[in-house]
Amino acid sequence: MTREEVQIQLTEIFRKVFKKPDLVLSDELTAKDVKGWDSLNHINLIVATEKSFKIKFTTKEIQGLPNVGKLIDVIHAKITSIAQK
């Protein structure tokens, strides 16, 4: 799966969690930019992301993520790692 494909799949997750069908993800996007991105929706986002991509994050991996771009990087790295095993 390419990084772009990860972004497309993640976009659908964001749209569903935040109930915003037109939401467009960019690498620079942060919680401040999305209305409703509170602590509970952040949890919902992680839950939905793990399920959709069939991956497991560690607490360290998701703590202090500065923006969506870094989240995409973490997901992409995990998927690539799984595919290589």
Added chain:
Amino acid sequence: MDFKIEFFNKYAEGYKVNKSYTIDKDSYSKFLDLFKDTSSIHTNIEYAKEKGFKDIIIHGSMLTGYLSNFTGTFFPGDRSFTQSVEVQFKAPIYVNDVIKIECELTQMVESVGVLILDFLIYNETQNYLSAVAKIQTGIL
């Protein structure tokens, strides 16, 4: 050891557990007295029978109370707190029916300390599935 770490080490996705409850008349009366939803289907036996039910039916929200008892005192238990509940009511439950709540741990998200629990609520007295539910709960 931290309870959350212990919990996530102890259980795995796919774990199943169940518990039965009797919907006794006293509990039903207290629920009715507390929330005062006295709509006919829940209080008027003639009306309920006219609409095709055997008796007055218990409130769906009372059923969610038993789910709360299940998650808060049984599994995952004392250190859990509910974040969301989705319930679909399939078939009625009457006073004095026995229900069996079957729970499957379908997703464990250790990074944020969250569990997704899927429930089947069987009415053992009437011998049918009464409700399905999904609960997202956090572990403290």
